[in-house]
Amino acid sequence: MNSKLRYVSFALLVVFPSWLAAENGAASLFKSKCAMCHAEDGSGNSPAGKALKAKDLRSQETQSKSDAEISDVITKGRNKMPAFGQKLKPDQIQELVGYVRQLAKK
Amino acid sequence: MNWPSFPKRLESGLNGLCSQVSKLSRGASFRLAAFLCVTLFWVQGALAVPSYSRQTGLACSSCHYAPPELNAFGRKFKLEGYTFSTKPEISEDKKDHNSALHLLEALPLSAVFDTSFTSTKAPQPGTQNGNFEFPQAVSLFLAGAWASHVGSFAQVTYDAQADHFSWDNTDIRAAGTNGKLFGKQLTYGLTMNNNPTVEDLWNSTPAWGFPFVSTNTAPSPTAGAIINGGLAQDVAGLGGYAMWNDHLYFAGTIYRSEHLGASQPNDGTCCSFNIRGMAPYWRVAYQTTYGNHDIEIGTYGMHMKSTPGAITGAEDGYTDWAGDFQYNLTIPQWKNDVVSVRGTYIRENSSLVASAAAVPPTAGFVGHHLNTVEGDAEYHFGTRVSTTVGLFSVTGTADPILFPQAPVTGNFNGSPTSRGYIFNVAWWPQQNIGLTAQYTGYTRFNGGSTNYDQAGRNANGNNSIYVMARFVF
Helix, strand or coil: CCHHHHHHHHHHHHHHHHHCCCCCCCHHHHHHHCCCHCCCCCCCHHHHHHHHHCCCCCCCHHHHHHHHHHHHHHCCCEEECCCCCCCCHHHHHHHHHHHHHHHHHH | CCCCCCCCCHHHHHHHHHHHHHHCCCCHHHHHHHHHHHCCCCCCCCCHHHHHHHHHHHHHHEECCCCCCHHHHHHHHHHHHCCCCCEEEEEECCCCCCCEEEEEECCCCEEEEEEEEEEECCCCCCCCEEEEEEEEEEEEEEEEEECEEEEEEEEEEEEECCCCEEEEEEEEEEEEEEEEEEEEEEEEEEEEEEECCCCCCCCCCCCCCCCCCCCCCCCCCCCCHHHHHHHHCCCEEEEEEEEEEEEEEEEEEEEECCCCCCCCCEEEEEHHHHHHHCEEEEEEEEEEECCCCCEEEEEEEEEEEEEECCCCCCCEEEEEEEEEEEEEEHHHHHHHHHEEEEEEEEEEEEHHHHHHHHCCCCCCCCCCEEEEEEEEEEEEEECCCCEEEEEEEEEEEECCCCCCCCCCCCCCCCCCCEEEEEEEEEEECCCEEEEEEEEEEEECCEECCCHHHCCCCCHHHHCCEEEEEEEEE
């Protein structure tokens, strides 16, 4: 049993710290705040996205909105989507707007 | 032997039922006490927790069909370590060799107040029927993000009959969401928890299964598999889990005994289950969503070697193999009402070497098995009302020493068989206020339908009506 515990401890020491590191950048911001519902590709085609009827961010409906409108939705929320205005800084929201634009090109 | 999905802190029963248990033979009382006093008195933390709502800015209904049933978003939130947040935090980004900080501005606390009324068809001997508990239980939760990748569901519960707070269901997890395997998304994590299946994402396994609420004053059947609540809050486990491509879920945890209220290090004298070495728990599940259909099918199980009342000597062995499924159908034509169907089958094989060799013996022989079948179907009228019908059955090896005769709680023929049904109606006038009426009926109880305890009590004498109000804030 002691050897088993040593293996577990070793695995924890190796794996755990990497999880706790904060991520940076629009992609990781999107992944941590948006992909939960909108999926990593922005399609909304995830079980959670389907449950909440999340928008396809690549769609014409979303992409035809102005940057200000998308920023406004992220800041204030809409329907079941929560507001991120208290959580994210304005420049982070602008990064996300830019990332949403990129999704349509992928 | 807990009662299938009669989780919930029946510590209330500590006074009443334990006094019944104490009338049994010494050997039998050990095993019965284990299940009745440790697991039957555990009230399932069947809850939606408002601190998650405060943290995410989302209504309870975003995660729950009806509390505690998780929808796909709720499962994702749990999978990702309860960390998703839209609210302000105190933060400092990582720089060079300095650590980062991501701390919620508000401590994620929640409270639940349960009050209830229970009446059984036949009064329990020497007691007053029609029992009003105010409160039945009060729970406090530390539930939310602790850091950017670490979060918790941690619960302490005050039980009116025991008149004290005690540690309840707890799941502390660290999650990573940026993994890739074979080009598909991999969400992975670690969990520390105190109840096998409490870390699970679906409502078809014991910790979060139906019935979601239950009385703590009506008699419950004696026999139950260890994974079906038998070890709840009596173990500590460390495990890992992973969800691949939003479809395939793996989890495994190793458990050791952790007896609340007993001296440490564990000398084993307090308790019926003392895990020898480590007890592994495993879980594999596949989920998929197409159209309005949401399906899960899986398997889970556990193996445990234990010595009753000691930490050395002969061992009892238990191996539980289980399968489960969950199906949810959303009906857009009916205002997105949801139909849920869930079920599980648990096969327990036990080798009670220590119990059979004990003096006096607490089992008549070594080889035993238990078969547990539970299933239920529920209709959700929006998020306001739900109705559920459930069936349950426990059958297995008859052993008059393991399941001895006793008034109300005993078995005259040594058979563990119990069968019955549950009707439940729940009304949520607000998403954080729940009113429930539940009827539980038995066609067989502890091996018999009539005079099952050889003291004149019939199985249907334990039929109960249970009415509960829950306030969550």
